[in-house]
């Protein structure tokens with residue numbers, strides 16, 4: 001686990017064990033707020049031990065940015081700290097517990113499935129939530145796209161955005177929504193941001209912030225345009241995958257130790273499917289129109 005300080009009161013912890021996942025701690029005059037956990041218990045335990053050792057008060061709240069295990073597996077290591085997330089996040093966690101329980105009847109659970117799941121205590125659904133604690137204002141802003149329940153956390157006093165998976169070296173919307181992702185990224189451009197802590201990968205500093213958001217918007221726009229051209233020209237998904245490598249869509253193939261390539265191809269598959277399905281749907285009114293004539 002790597003630890004860095006992005007302002008006097010904000011520490012970022014980055015996993016060495018899986019996909020450079022980040023978790024963050026905000027130190028306030030009335031205790032500590034942690035945003036997300038690390039994927040493996042040993043790293044989350046080390047993070048919690050470090051924060052307790054600071055002598056800056058107890059951990060008061062833990063915020064989950066979305067339900068994925070790489071960001072929430074460590075929830076159970078925070079004792080009776082109050083846990084906050086979007087209503088959809090808590091709901092999905094409960095659904096996953098039920099799903100796992102029904103699967104467990106058929107097969108031996110994997111190691112991840114054996115971790116105890118801790119579901120959040122406090123949730124919000126309509127609009128934003130602002131947590132005021134010890135001189136800090138943490139704005140919890142819904143940002144669907146990576147998943148429907150995704151939020152970002154903006155710390156007003158420090159102009160630091162904890163973007164979770166709404167900002168990664170490559171936007172990944174499989175299991176979420178392409179269109180929502182684009183809107184959420186455009187929304188980030190409205191915030192006054194000095195630093196972005198991405199859900200995976202390096203912290204982005206002042207000079208890099210706008211360009212990084214715009215680069216992700218460009219990527220999403222490019223893959224949609226290219227796929228639209230190819231679908232119009234009657235090209236198959238296989239042809240599209242062959243022709244649209246990650247670099248031709250404006251992104252590097254080396255980020256997150258090369259994992260971004262898999263994410264890119266999964267994005268293309270999902271979007272191609274979505275676009276061809278909606279083409280089918282748009283053909284329906286056409287046929288109906290002809291029938292009427």
Ligand SMILES: [Zn+2]
Nearest residue numbers: 068070165199
């Ligand atoms: Zn993630």
